[in-house]
Amino acid sequence: MRKMLPKKLIFVGALVALMMLVAACQPQVVTETVETVVEVEVTRVVTETETVVEEVVKEVEVVKEVEVEKIVEVEVPANNGQSSLIIATASTGGTYYPVGVALSTLTNVKLGNSGIQMNAISSAGSAENVQLLKNNEADLAILQGLFGAMAWQGRGRYEGTPEQEMRSVTMLWENVEHIVVSADYAATGNVSDLDAMNGEGFSIGKRGSGTETSGTVILNALGYDVDNDFVPERVGYSESSAALQDGRISGMNTPAGPPVSAVTQAFATLGSDEISILEFSDEQIDMVNADFPVWSRYVIPAGTYPGLDVDVNTIAQPNFLAVHPDLDEETVYQITKNIYENLDFLVNIHKATGAMSLERAIVGLPVPLHPGAVRYYQEMGIEVPEELIGD
Numbered sequence: 001m002r003k004m005l006p007k008k009l010i011f012v013g014a015l016v017a018l019m020m021l022v023a024a025c026q027p028q029v030v031t032e033t034v035e036t037v038v039e040v041e042v043t044r045v046v047t048e049t050e051t052v053v054e055e056v057v058k059e060v061e062v063v064k065e066v067e068v069e070k071i072v073e074v075e076v077p078a079n080n081g082q083s084s085l086i087i088a089t090a091s092t093g094g095t096y097y098p099v100g101v102a103l104s105t106l107t108n109v110k111l112g113n114s115g116i117q118m119n120a121i122s123s124a125g126s127a128e129n130v131q132l133l134k135n136n137e138a139d140l141a142i143l144q145g146l147f148g149a150m151a152w153q154g155r156g157r158y159e160g161t162p163e164q165e166m167r168s169v170t171m172l173w174e175n176v177e178h179i180v181v182s183a184d185y186a187a188t189g190n191v192s193d194l195d196a197m198n199g200e201g202f203s204i205g206k207r208g209s210g211t212e213t214s215g216t217v218i219l220n221a222l223g224y225d226v227d228n229d230f231v232p233e234r235v236g237y238s239e240s241s242a243a244l245q246d247g248r249i250s251g252m253n254t255p256a257g258p259p260v261s262a263v264t265q266a267f268a269t270l271g272s273d274e275i276s277i278l279e280f281s282d283e284q285i286d287m288v289n290a291d292f293p294v295w296s297r298y299v300i301p302a303g304t305y306p307g308l309d310v311d312v313n314t315i316a317q318p319n320f321l322a323v324h325p326d327l328d329e330e331t332v333y334q335i336t337k338n339i340y341e342n343l344d345f346l347v348n349i350h351k352a353t354g355a356m357s358l359e360r361a362i363v364g365l366p367v368p369l370h371p372g373a374v375r376y377y378q379e380m381g382i383e384v385p386e387e388l389i390g391d
Contacts, residue, residue: 084117084118084119085107085116085117085118085119085139085140085327085331086118086119086121086132086137086138086139086140087100087103087104087118087119087120087121087138087139087140087141087142088100088121088123088128088129088132088133088138088140088141088142089101089120089121089122089123089129089141089142090122090123090124090125090126090129090142090209090210090211091122091123091124091125091206091209091236091237091238092122092236092237092238093236093237093238093239093240093241093254093260093261093262094211094236094237094254094256094260094261094262095173095175095256095257095260095350095352096125096142096256096319097120097122098349098350099142099172099173099257099346099349099350099352099353100120100121100142101120101349102345102346102349102350102353103118103120103321103339103346104118104119104120105349106338106339106342106345106346107335107338109345110338110342111334111335111338114334116331116334116335118140121138124206124207124208124209125144125205125206125208125209125210125211125212126141126142126143126144126146126147126209126210126213126214127147127157127208127209127210127212127213128208128209129141129142129143129147129210129322130143130147130151130163130166131163133165133166133322133324134163134165136165136324136326138324139323139324139327140169140321140322140323140324140327140335141166141321141322141323142172142319142320142321142322143166143210143319143320143321143322144175144210144214144317144318144319145175145294145317145318145319145320145364145366146210146213146214146217146292146294146317147210147213147214148166148168148320148322148365148366148367149292149294149366150292151163151164151166151367152164152166152366152367155292156213156217156291156292157213164367165324165325166322166323166324166325166367167322167323167324167325167367167368167369167370167373167390168320168321168322168323168362168365168366168367168368168369168370168373168388169320169321169322169323169332169335169336169369169370169373170320170321170336170339170340170356170361170362170373171318171319171320171321171356171360171361171362171363171364171365172318172319172320172321172352172353172355172356173257173318173319173352173353173354173355173356174257174298174316174317174318174319174355175214175255175256175257175316175317175318175319176255176256176257176258176260176298176300176314176315176316177218177253177255177280177295177298177314177315177316178253178254178255178256178258178260178263178277178300178314179191179194179251179252179253179277179278179314180244180251180252180254180263180266180275180276180277180278181193181194181197181250181251181252181275181276181278182244182250182251182274182275183273183274183275183276184250185197185200185250185251186275186276186278189276189278189279190278190279190280190281190284191222191278191279191280191284192222192284193278194219194222194224194229194251194278197229197230197250197251198229198230199229199230199231200230200231200249200250200251201230201231201232201233201243201248201249201250201251202226202230202231202232202233202249202250202251202252202253203232203233203234203235203239203240203243203244203249203251203252203253203254204216204219204226204230204232204233204234204253205234205235205236205240205253205254206234206235206236207234209236211237211253211254211255212234214255214317215253215255217288217291217292218288218295218315221287221288221290221291222284222287222288230251233249237254237256237260237261237262238261238262238265240252240253240254240262241254241262241263241265241266244266244270244275245265245266245269245270252266255316255317256352257319257350257351257352257355258300258304258305258351258352259304259305259351263277263305264305264306267305267306267307267308268306271306271307272305272306272307272308272309273307277300277305277308277312277314278314279312279313279314280297280313280314280315282297285297285315288315294317294318294364294366295315295316295317296315296316296317297313297315297316298313298314298315298316299311299312299313299314300312300314318363318364318365320365320366320367322367323335323370323373325370325390327370327372328372329370329371329372329375330372331372332370332371332372332373333372333373333375333376334372335372336372336373336376336377337376339356340358340361340376340380343356343357358380358382361377361382362377362382362384362385362388365388368387368388368389368390369384369388369389369390370390371390374388374389374390
């Protein structure tokens with residue numbers, strides 16, 4: 001994502017030119033004024049520029065887990081005028097973005113010479129990604145299983161208006177629910193502790209994001225009304241973590257493949273004595289699955305986050321890689337093949353992809369496969385169910 005320098009830099013130049021012109025009439029007074037105004041404005045520009053640089057550094061740090069030496073040793077082929085495929089991800093503080101970067105890096109390194117290149121972009125998550133695919137503004141996207149099911153079937157958020165401008169490529173990893181709250185509101189460690197957070201600040205996820213929708217579905221199923229029971233914040237993962245650390249909110253909804261950088265930051269800053277990840281009972285899992293049975297039991301192992309010395313029994317839903325149906329069969333075939341021939345490469349960039357395997361590639365997919373993906377899986381001896389064979 002390209003950051004632009006503040007527009008005030010242009011303003012400073014124009015202001016100086018104007019006042020220098022006036023200075024011809026009143027040189028002493030205007031010279032002092034020019035020096036004062038320029039000093040103030042330049043200070044503002046420098047401050048804003050430093051802020052931009054800090055934001056860029058934070059975004060770069062999201063993917064610092066990459067074993068850089070393993071990537072830079074391989075020369076990425078030149079673009080040669082070939083336009084890049086766009087893969088839509090989510091906000092930079094979660095797992096979608098670094099995994100999208102991993103997939104695009106792998107594609108560029110391994111398939112660039114054959115004319116297939118890819119560029120990962122951040123987005124508001126699954127909800128926006130469905131629209132980006134529909135509007136042909138993205139070629140691929142990472143989606144929650146919940147969103148794939150709702151969009152394809154025309155239910156829930158898409159009631160009566162199915163969105164089917166997508167096909168599946170592969171399952172990716174499980175989107176693990178992390179409802180993180182201040183220890184003051186975690187008496188039992190179960191999600192029912194949210195009862196005590198009535199009227200407290202809670203980040204449900206960025207407005208319009210998959211995080212917001214899935215979190216709302218979960219909490220509604222458990223009897224909570226996000227807007228009435230809490231003081232909702234609708235911001236991304238990094239902003240949620242910062243707000244929790246600063247005490248501006250008391251809880252956050254940050255589902256992603258562990259370790260989630262925003263959750264890691266919160267535990268590293270506050271410590272496990274100050275915050276907790278809430279657990280789900282079997283009965284609560286049944287309640288959550290009443291309308292969309294996409295969640296299952298998931299155990300976050302002790303040691304996943306700084307100071308976390310016990311396992312956490314939470315829930316997870318699958319994430320999958322979707323593609324626009326108009327992308328040609330050969331391209332999708334090569335992308336699918338490239339992924340499964342280079343899983344170690346992906347794991348080196350983000351641990352969440354360690355959950356991927358050819359044996360589980362099509363398990364639980366909510367949307368029919370693209371013909372290019374079907375071709376690869378059948379070549380590898382995987383039996384593809386009739387319902388997953390798209391047009």
